[in-house]
Amino acid sequence: MQSFISIPTIESGLYMFGGHKHTVNGSWSFFEQKHQVFELMVIVNGHQITEIRDHEPIDLGPGDAIIIAPGTYHTNRNASATSKMTYMCLHFDFEDTQIRSRMIGLLVNHKYAAETPLARRSYEMLDKIIEYSRDCKQQNDFDTQVNIEIALLKYLRDLNRLMGEVDYKDSGMPYTNKEAKVGRDIVMAIENRVNNDDSSPSFNFSDICKELAISNGYGHRVFKKVYGITPLHFIDKEKYEKVQRLLEYSGNSIEEIAYMTGAANMSIFSKQFKKWSGYSPTEYRKQVIHKRSVRSKNKVGYFE
Structure with missing residues (x-):
């Protein structure tokens, strides 16, 4: 009897930028900003004050961690006017919309004390990536970049496991089951339009809402609440990834x-x-033909 085991199609779309370890002087501060991706920060020594709009200031000490949600306005500053502070940070994103949604619902914009599993795992991952990046001459080496990607992917796997524990404790989500379903329906409709509907490739978010029998305003609010980005941003990202694939692998x-x-x-x-x-x-396309490896996302900030 013959057996057949299929291998899943995987398109992680892993993206990271702006990662570093930095020692700053007393009174250091960074202006208010937001990103369309997740930002992880872990304090090595000293204390940092993170201020998120409409939230109480968060005091982060040695080993403490925070994951800041996409689209969140925030500022960071050294809590001390005289003492130095060292922190590690990384901005990252990935394709899986469901994990992204659960992270926004369960993990973001909270302080994780140094002794918690999430803070310990965050410190470990960032410290490992910093070590891989220590030699500037090796940062573009294939082995180095693969090791960095593996470290981040293992971290995301562990976050998913930790979220299973959070779910079990019934901590509550900032959106309802109905909103989560609407968000998933929007994602599936957009992905279907972008990837499977070559007969009428031109569409906008209004078309998606009409297809799902919801209003534009409601669809926009729910999508932003569940996924932390706007529907337009998601449509653009899906189109960009399709264009990349076609430029790289098709003869069109x-x-x-x-x-x-x-x-x-x-x-x-x-x-x-x-x-x-x-x-x-x-x-x-010329870069792909010559190198088969193009890291163009690092050159601009559109998806940041």
């Missing part, structure tokens, strides 16, 4: 790819892709 011309992703014309398509990646579509 750039004009055909522009049509397949719903661009009104080549000029708009080229400008949008350069905004996304830092390269024109032609430049991107």
Whole structure:
């Protein structure tokens, strides 16, 4: 009897930027900012005050950690006017919308004390990535980058396990089961339009809401609450990833790819892709042909 075991299709879309370990002087502060990705911070020594809009200030001490949600306005400063402080941080994102949603619902914008499993695991992961990055000459080495990605992927796996424990304790989510379902329906409708509907590739969020029989305003509010980003940002991200795949692996011309992703014309398509990646579509394809490895996302801040 023959057996067949399928291997799952995996497209993690792992993305990280702005990671570092930094020792700052007394009175150090960083201006208010927000990102469209998660930001992890762990204090090595000293104390940091993190202020999130509409929240009480959070005092983070040695070993304490915080994961700041996408789209969250926040500031960070050294709690001491004279003593130095050292912290580690990393901005990251990934493809799995359901894990992303649960992280936003269960883990973000809270202090995790040094002795908690999440803080310990966060410190361990960042410390390992910092060690991999210590030699600047090796940072672009393939083995180094794979090791860094593995460290982050293992961390995300462990966060997923920790969230299972949080769910069991019934901590409560900031959105209802109905809102979670609506959010998932929106994600599936967008992914289907982008990836499977080549006959009518041009669409907007209003089309998605009409398909799901919900209002634009309600759909926008629910999606932002569940996933921490706007529907437009998610549509753009899905289109960008489709364009990347087509430029890298298909034999389609750039004009055909522009049509397949719903661009009104080549000029708009080229400008949008350069905004996304830092390269024109032609430049991107040339890099792929020569290197088969393009790290264009690091060159711009659109998805930050």
